[in-house]
Amino acid sequence: MRIDIISVLPELLESPLGHSIMKRAQNKGLLEVHVHHLRQWAVNEYGQVDDYQYGGGAGMVMMCEPLANAIDSLSKDRRYDEIIYMTPDGQRFEQKIANRLSLKENLLIICGHYKGIDQRIRDHYVTMEISIGDYVLSGGELAAAVVVDAVGRLLPGVLNDETSALTDSFQDDLLAPPVYTRPADFRGWKVPDILLSGDLKKVDEWRYEEALKRTIERRPDMQQE
Known part of the structure; x- marks a missing residue:
């Protein structure tokens, strides 16, 4: 381009x-x-x-x-x-x-x-x-x-992981869900257990539910369109 x-x-x-x-x-x-x-x-x-x-x-x-x-x-x-x-x-x-x-x-x-x-x-x-x-x-x-x-950033090959752009906010008319990284326990603030479970199907379901919840709370207009 x-x-x-x-x-x-x-x-x-x-x-x-x-x-x-x-x-x-x-x-x-x-x-x-x-x-x-x-x-x-x-x-x-x-x-x-x-x-x-x-x-x-x-x-x-x-x-x-x-x-x-x-x-x-x-x-x-x-x-x-x-x-x-x-x-x-x-x-x-x-x-x-x-x-x-x-x-x-x-x-x-x-x-x-x-x-x-x-x-x-x-x-x-x-x-x-x-x-x-x-x-x-x-x-x-x-x-x-x-x-x-x-x-x-959307051009093929620009991002190291091309699937990253597909899960950005707004790509599926939803805001992105919460994200976490190491350590799993910081000052007693813990990462949700589901993300540590290794069950990818349940992780995907959790992410969708959290994305939907966040969108309804913060950008209800996106769900009305």
Whole structure:
């Protein structure tokens, strides 16, 4: 999979995409992430990529021309399955969306800034708009990193144990059950006996029951959908 990201602050993506599982995925050649500085396509020698909004009001808007030129330039080399704009008013990002995106070959992500991007880019280029929550960040870079991480870890071969991702929260419309590790008794706090029994069928039943209980308690909305 290849993911291209358009940003005015690419340095914000260096750390989240350059360590741990994302680094491993790229080193294995399973994931390519390329961050492109929007100012490469600036409208003048001063690197301008934003301007005042028509109609007045506070805040700058990312201009049509640099973004259109960036998308056109990058699209010459490949066809993007989705052109994604990270925006607070987009579709809420969920595991099912990550699963679907992990099956794609080429994604392009636009990181907004200021008051956002010119609506004409959204109307004529963007195929998918994603929000990671009902709040506003300084820019789309951190949100883009969340999407790349959630999608990248699902690619075959990225995780040491590929079945791990299948038991994550939300994969089966349930939150993950409680987990324990050694020691079995810590300060008198004991691991449930069932997990020490060696009976895999009963362990699976316990985990399902605990996952269901946790979901009903913490996210009853997931059971109503």
